[in-house]
Amino acid sequence: MITKLLIANRGEIACRIMRTARAMGIATVAVYSDADAKALHVRSADAAVHIGPSPAAESYLVGAKIIAAAKQTGANAIHPGYGFLSENADFAQAVIDAGLIWVGPKPASIRAMGLKDAAKQLMRAAGVPVTPGYDGSDQSVERLTAEAEAIGYPVLIKAVAGGGGKGMRKVDAPADFAAALESCRREAKASFGNDEVLLEKWITSPRHIEVQVFGDSHGNVVHLFERDCSLQRRHQKVIEEAPAPGMDEATREAICAAAVRAAKAVDYEGAGTIEFIADASEGLRADRIFFMEMNTRLQVEHPVTEEITGVDLVEWQLRVASGEQLPKRQEELSINGHAVEARLYAEDPAKGFLPSTGRLEHLMLPEHLIRVETGVYEGAEVSPYYDPMIAKLVARGDDRDAAIATLASATSVTAVWPIKTNAAFLLACLKSERFRVADLDTGLIASEGDALIPNDQPPAEVVKAGAMAVAVAAIGQPVWQCVDTLGGREEAGRSPLKALFGFRLNRSPKNAVRISVDGMSHEVSVPNRFGELNAWVETAGTTILSGVNDGRIFAVSADRPYGTGQASAADGAIIAPMPGKVIAVDVSEGQAVTAGQRLMVLEAMKMEHALTAPFEGVVEGLGVSAGGQVQVEAVLCRVVPQSE
Template identity: 75%
Template sequence: MISKLLIANRGEIACRIIRTARRMGIATVAVYSDADAKALHVRQADEAVHIGPSPAAESYLVGEKIIAAAKQTGADAIHPGYGFLSENAGFAQAVIDAGLIWVGPKPASIEAMGLKDAAKKLMRAAGVPVTPGYEGEDQSVERLKQEADAIGYPVLIKAVAGGGGKGMRKVDAPEDFEAALESCRREAKASFSNDEVLLEKWITSPRHIEVQVFGDSHGNVVHLFERDCSLQRRHQKVIEEAPAPGMDEATRQEICAAAVRAAKAVDYEGAGTIEFIADASEGLRADRIFFMEMNTRLQVEHPVTEEITGVDLVEWQLRVASGEPIPLKQEELSINGHAIEARLYAEDPAKGFLPSTGRLDEFYIPTLHARVETGVEEGSSVSPFYDPMIAKVVVHAPSRRRAIAALQEELDGTLVHPVKTNAGFLWLCLSDSAFQDADLDTGLIERRGEALMPPADPSLANLDVAAAAEALSWEWREDTIPGHKARELTGLRLNGPARRDVHFILPSGESASGQITRRAQEDDQFEVWTRDTGEGILIVEQGQTYFLRRRVDGTGHASAADGAILAPMPGKVIAVDVAEGQAVTAGQRLMVLEAMKMEHALTAPFDGTVTELNASEGGQVQVEAVLAVVEPKEE
C-alpha cells in the first residue's frame, strides 16, 4: 500500500483526496503556488511544497517541479486529481520513470483515448456504438465540407484534441460551414496546439449520459452505473445526477456493457468515464446512445456515483494503484436511491457569468442534508488564476424528487458575500418544470434564458424580512475539521416595539423604504437566512445573496447613501475624474474601474456634489466597496 501520497492538484479535489488518504493511514503532501499559500488544501495536508508563481503554467502544470516535490518529501505516489496534468500521458510516464506510483491509468491508455478521432475508430472496432460522422486524415476544407454535406445538417465540428466545450461549433446550414470551421480551428489551435477536427451528426434532443468504469492490473473491469450530465451551459456541466432519470434496466445493461468493452479495449486501469450522447427524442434507447469520448481520470461529478453505490472511488484508486484487485465484483454493485450534485461557482449570472474573485467574507452552506466538497472556507480568497468552482453540493435521497427538494433547501440557505455565485441560478434550474419532470437535454438552459436568471432585488413585502433581520443572532459551533467553524441561524420571535421604519438601498441601486408592524401573536416568528454586516443586511432568497445597504434607521429622510457609488466587482481603479467637493451632473463620469480585462465607467446618478471620495488611481478595490458618495442637489 502507498505510504505517502503527493497530490498534484489544488482546491476541493485536493481536500477530497486528503480526506480518504487520512482515513486509510496514508500521509499526504500538498503542492501550492503563490496564490494558494494559505489555501485549505495546504493546511489540511501533512506536508506542503511551494512549486512556483500563481499562473498554472508556471506551477501546477510544470511536471518537473511536482516530481521534484515528491522526491524531496519522500512520497512514493502521485495522484493527479482532475484537470491540470491528470490526462497528460507524458507526465504519467515521467512519474513512472522516476520510480513513483502513478495513481491513474497507463500512459498508453491515456494516449489511446486522448484524440477523439482515433478513440472513435478504436471504439468502433471494439463494438461500441459511435455517432455517425467523419474522422478522416484529409483535413482540407473541401473534403470536410463534402463530408458534412453527406452527413446532413446540422453537423457538429469538434477539435480532435478538444475538451471542456472548447473547439466545438454547431453548423446549421452549408453556407455557414467554412466560417464555423475557421473559428473552430483557431480556438483549437490556441487551446490545444492542434487544429485538426472531426465531424459528427448533430443530435436534435441530446442528453449527456456517462458511465463510471474501473479497471485493475489483474484484468478486471467493472462499471458503477451511469450518470446524467445533461444540464449544461455553454457545454459546461452545471448539475449532474445518478442514476440517469428515465433509464430502463435493459438500456442500462446495454450501455454499461458497452462502456466496459471500451475500457477493456485500451487495457484500462483505475477510474475512468465513458461519455455517451443520447438522442432522447423518443426517450432513452440503447440504439440511440453513441460514444463521445473517454475521460481517463476521476471526474468532477464522481460523488454522485459514490452516493448511490456506497463506494469510495478515491480509495479504490489508491488500492488499485498499489497493485490490489478491485474491491468488489460486478454482481456486488447496485444502485441505492438518487443523488444530485450542483457546482457552485464564483461567478455573476447578472454579468454574463463572469468569474467573481476576491475575499469570501461570508461563506456558509447549511449542510442540512448535503455532502459539501470545497477547497475554501470563510476568509479564503477566490483567485483569478484558476477555475472559479468553489464547492460541489451533493445530496442523496430515496427518490429523485426528494433529492431535488433537499438540494434546493441547501442552496436556499447558501450565503456567500461579497463574491458573487451562481447559487440562485442553480436553485432556479432545479425549480424548472422540465428539469423536475426529467424532460432533459443539453439545450434546456439556453432555451429557458432569462427565466433562470435571479432577480435583481429580493421580493420583500414592505421590507419586513429585512427589518426583522436586524435582530437575528448567530450561534457558533465547531465543525468536524479542526479550526473550521460554521454558522447556524437562530429563529427570531417578533415582539417589542409595535412599528418601525426601515430604509435600504436595493441591489439594483433603487432606494426603498417600508414600515413593519410587529405581529401580536407570540407564536409567530420569522426564520430567514440573513446577516447584519453593520453597513447593511445580507439576505438569502432562493439561493441568491442580496446586500441591502442601510440608509437611515427610524426616519423617512433620504441620506447621502442614496448616491453611494459602489464597485460592481473587484478590480483596479485606473482613472479618477473628480475631486471631493466637486459639483457633478447626472451621467458624468466619476472614475474608471478595470476588472476582468474590461473597463467600467462609474457615473453620477444625479446632479449633486461629491461629498466623499474613497478611491485613488491605481488602487485595488473589492466588490461593493463604497468608492464615492454624491449628495443630491437641493431643489
C-alpha cells in the same frame, strides 16, 4: 504500497483525495501556486510545496516541478485529480520513469483515448457504436467545410484534445461555420495546445449519459452504472445525477456492457468514464446511444456514483495503483437510491454568467443537510486564474424526487457574499418542471432561457427586512435574524424592535428609512410592529445581508450615492467585467463600428467573453492589445457616436 501521496491538483478535488488518503493512513503532500498559498488544500495536507507563479502554465502544468516536489518530500505516489495533467500521457510516463507510483491508467491507455478522433476509430473496431461525423487527418478549412455540408447542419465542432466543454461549438448554418471553427481552434490551442478538431452530427434531442468504469492490473474490469449529465449550459455540466432517469434494465445492460468493452479495448486500469450521447427523441434506447469519448481520470461528478453504490472511488484508485485487485466483482455492485449533484460556481447569472472574483467574506454551505465537496473557506480568495467552482452540492434520496427535494432545500440556504454565485440559477433548474419530470436533453437550459436566470432586483421582503435591520442597527442594537423559513431565533419579549417604538430616522413622520440594497436606493416605511417576515437578515462584519432562501443574497446599508463618476455603457465605455487577459482585439483606433459588433475578446477563468459595441459609433481611446492583462472595471476603450 503507497505511503505518502502527492496530489498534483488544487481546490475541492485535492481536498477530496486527501480525505480518503487520511482515512487509509496515507500521508499527503499538496502543491500550490502563488495564488493558492493560503488555500484549503494547502492547509489540509501534511506537507506542501510551492511550485511557481499563479498562472497554471507556470505551476500546476509543469510536470517537472511536481515530480521534484514529490522527491523533495519523500512522496512515493502522485494522484493527478482531474484537469491539469490528469490525462497527459507524457507526464504519467515521467512519473513512472522517476520511480513513483502513478495513480491513474497506463500512459498507453491515455494516449489511445486522449484524442477524440483516434478514440472513435478504436471504438469502431471494438464494436462500440459511435456518433456519425468526420474525424479525418485533413484539417484544412476547405475539407472541414465540405464535411460539415456532407454531414448536414446543425453540426458540432469538437477539439480532438478537448474536455470540459472547451473547444466545442454547435453550428446551425453554413454561414456561421468559418467563424465558429476559428473560435473553437483558438480556444482549443489555448486550453490544450492542440487546435485540431473533429465534426459530429448534432443530435436533436441529445442526452449525455456516461458510465463509470474501473479496471485493475489483473485484467478485471467492472462498471459502476451510469450517470446522466444532460443538464448543461454551453456544454458545461451544471447538474448531474445517478442513475439516469428513464433507463430500463435492458438499455442499462447494453450501455454498461459497451463501456466495459471500450475499457478492455485499451487494457484499462484505474477509474475512467465512457461518455455516450443518446438520441432521446423516443426515450432511452440501446440502438440510439453512441460513444462520444473516454475520460481517463476521475470525473467531477464522481460523488453521485459513490452515493448510489457505497463505493469510495478514490480508495479504489489508491488500491489499484498499489497493485491490488478490484475490491468488488460486478455481481457485488448494485444501485441503491438516487443522487443528484449541483456545481456551485463563482459567477453572476444575471450578468451573463460572468465570473466573480474576490474574497469570500461570508460563506454558508449546507453541510448539515447534504454532502459538500469544497476547496474554499470563509475568508479565502476566489482568484481569476482557475476554474471558478466554490463547491459541489450532493444529495442522496431513496428515489429521484427525494434527492432533488433535498438538494433544492440545501441550495436555497446556501449563502455566499460578496462573491456572486449561480445558487439561484441552480435552484431554478432543480425546480424546473421539465427537470422534475425528467424531460431531459442537453438543450433544456437554453430552451428554458430567461426563466432560469434570476434577476438582480431584491424581493419586497428583503427590502423590508433590510430596512428594519438598518433601523435597529442605527439605535445601537444587534441585528437579529428573523427568518421564519430558517427557524427564527427571536424570543418572546426580547425583540430589539421594541426599542424602535417612537424611533424616527431622519425625522421622517412615517419612520421612513432610506437604504441601499446592492447599490440600489429604496425608501421604506418601518412600522412599529412586524408580523411574520419571510426574509432573513444577518451580518458579515459590518455589512448587513438579507435574503429569502431563493439562492440570492443581498447587501444592505444606509443609503449612499451609487455609481458617481463611474464609466458606464450608456456613455460608450467598454469596461472589463472581470480581471483577465485580452486574447483578441478586432478593431483599431478611429474605426467605425455598428451596434453589437465584436470589439475584443477577454479570457478569464478559462472562458472567453466577447465585448461588443453598445451602439453605432467610432472607437476612441483604445488602450489594450492582444496578450495584455486588464483589471476589473478598467475602461478598455470607448465607442463615441458619430457627429451628425
